[in-house]
Amino acid sequence: MNEPSQIITPGLSRRGFIRTTGGAVAGGALLGALAPERFAHAASGTDELKIALIGAGGRGSGAANQALSTYALGPVKLVAIADVHEDRMKGSLANLEKTHGARVDVPQERQFIGFDGFKKALETCDVAILATPPGFRPAQFEEAIRQGKHVFMEKPVAADAAGVRQVLAAAAEAKKKGLKVGVGLQRRHQAGYLETVKRLHEGAIGDITSMRCYWNGSRPWQKKRVDLEKQYGRKLTEMEYQLRNWYYFTWLSGDHIAEQHIHNIDVINWVKKGHPVKARAMGGREITNSPDDGEIYDHFACEFEYEDGSICYSYCRHQPGTWNSVSEHVQGTKGKSDVGGNKIFGDEQWRFKAEGAKDPYQQEHDDLFDAIRNNKDFNEAVSGAESTMTAILGRMAAYSGKELDWKAALDSKIELVPKELGWDKPTLVNPGPDGYYPKAVPGKTAVI
Numbered sequence: 001m002n003e004p005s006q007i008i009t010p011g012l013s014r015r016g017f018i019r020t021t022g023g024a025v026a027g028g029a030l031l032g033a034l035a036p037e038r039f040a041h042a043a044s045g046t047d048e049l050k051i052a053l054i055g056a057g058g059r060g061s062g063a064a065n066q067a068l069s070t071y072a073l074g075p076v077k078l079v080a081i082a083d084v085h086e087d088r089m090k091g092s093l094a095n096l097e098k099t100h101g102a103r104v105d106v107p108q109e110r111q112f113i114g115f116d117g118f119k120k121a122l123e124t125c126d127v128a129i130l131a132t133p134p135g136f137r138p139a140q141f142e143e144a145i146r147q148g149k150h151v152f153m154e155k156p157v158a159a160d161a162a163g164v165r166q167v168l169a170a171a172a173e174a175k176k177k178g179l180k181v182g183v184g185l186q187r188r189h190q191a192g193y194l195e196t197v198k199r200l201h202e203g204a205i206g207d208i209t210s211m212r213c214y215w216n217g218s219r220p221w222q223k224k225r226v227d228l229e230k231q232y233g234r235k236l237t238e239m240e241y242q243l244r245n246w247y248y249f250t251w252l253s254g255d256h257i258a259e260q261h262i263h264n265i266d267v268i269n270w271v272k273k274g275h276p277v278k279a280r281a282m283g284g285r286e287i288t289n290s291p292d293d294g295e296i297y298d299h300f301a302c303e304f305e306y307e308d309g310s311i312c313y314s315y316c317r318h319q320p321g322t323w324n325s326v327s328e329h330v331q332g333t334k335g336k337s338d339v340g341g342n343k344i345f346g347d348e349q350w351r352f353k354a355e356g357a358k359d360p361y362q363q364e365h366d367d368l369f370d371a372i373r374n375n376k377d378f379n380e381a382v383s384g385a386e387s388t389m390t391a392i393l394g395r396m397a398a399y400s401g402k403e404l405d406w407k408a409a410l411d412s413k414i415e416l417v418p419k420e421l422g423w424d425k426p427t428l429v430n431p432g433p434d435g436y437y438p439k440a441v442p443g444k445t446a447v448i
């Protein structure tokens with residue numbers, strides 16, 4: 001099941017973007033009083049926020065569209081794009097230019113192709129959008145914070161524990177520098193979820209004693225090697241193939257428990273105000289088994305145990321024709337809630353009425369840009385990293401077949417992302433002589 005909002009939507013109405021009246025004015029008044037390193041855009045003497053897009057695929061292009069659509073809060077401009085693939089960059093740029101006209105100013109010299117292009121793109125901007133496959137996120141986030149940039153980064157924020165540690169360290173640095181960080185877990189900006197979780201936190205169903213969440217659907221997009229080689233008229237290097245078909249490699253996507261199911265896991269962590277301390281899990285590949293399925297599993301079933309002893313039962317699968325659900329549910333001592341359905345069955349029955357609620361993909365950008373302009377506290381990197389780590393913990397427990405605790409998993413010394421990146425550089429995961437990739441075998445595979 002693909003996630004929505006990966007395409008550029010036409011410009012939204014000006015009125016729709018105004019969250020607080022006079023926000024930009026208040027921001028302008030504040031800017032003069034703040035040190036330039038805290039507000040990179042203040043150095044230019046205008047309140048224009050320059051944006052760089054790193055990873056100009058479906059979601060990155062959508063996020064750039066949403067960032068540019070915050071113009072009612074103050075001027076914004078897309079000034080640079082970095083991507084490893086020129087075709088992806090050109091397509092994205094053409095679409096954004098069509099939708100946003102002069103708000104897109106990315107001449108040839110600010111189009112950066114290659115694995116290191118993001119560093120140069122970061123130099124040009126105030127706000128970075130990081131939307132490559134997740135494996136690259138920690139290094140790019142670290143560099144963005146080192147350069148003093150505000151960040152919107154997509155979920156998951158890493159593909160392995162080492163990456164999560166890197167993001168947590170950079171998150172602390174961002175806090176020190178007063179930089180704002182948004183993470184693409186948009187349910188946290190969706191009116192129905194916000195109201196439901198608020199009521200749960202206020203005790204609408206008493207203490208929450210058990211939780212369930214699901215991302216059960218079918219396999220998303222897939223790039224077959226044979227089709228890619230036909231399309232490009234040549235053999236691809238292994239690195240190039242894995243990047244084009246990134247979903248199917250754990251070092252790039254984190255596996256689907258991290259890439260998709262993180263949304264539901266994040267809702268549970270949000271409701272529980274923390275992350276689990278332990279996980280037990282099962283998983284495997286039941287029906288997807290071709291070389292183009294790479295190394296990821298097609299199903300996971302996890303128990304996440306929280307500090308108070310409550311357990312979240314989490315399920316995700318890529319199996320067409322099966323029971324299908326993307327949802328979160330919690331049971332309390334005084335009732336229950338369908339959190340994703342925004343319903344509470346407690347002493348009173350309550351359901352959120354959605355009239356006028358804004359697209360959460362737009363809302364998360366409005367919230368971030370409002371925080372940047374008005375110096376509001378806004379750093380989602382830690383909660384984003386914790387939800388990423390929760391999904392990775394479930395994956396590690398399933399791959400290994402062991403019960404794992406949070407700290408041992410977070411301290412794992414196994415790094416999945418190669419240190420050296422380049423089209424001819426070696427990948428750490430490679431197909432065997434039959435073209436199939438090795439997959440994790442519970443009871444045998446080591447994860448820590």
Ligand SMILES: NC(=O)c1ccc[n+]([C@@H]2O[C@H](COP(=O)([O-])OP(=O)(O)OC[C@H]3O[C@@H](n4cnc5c(N)ncnc54)[C@H](O)[C@@H]3O)[C@@H](O)[C@H]2O)c1
Nearest residue numbers: 003055056057058059060083084085088131132154155184
């Ligand atoms: N929040 C959501 O609902 C949501 C929805 C979809 C995707 N996402 C997330 O967004 C991210 C991107 O997903 P997508 O669907 O846009 O994928 P995509 O394949 O469409 O885009 C990825 C882009 O990154 C580029 N890229 C790859 N490696 C790179 C590198 N090292 N440096 C620079 N560019 C690089 C690719 O060429 C491509 O243009 C993923 O983390 C995904 O989980 C989030």
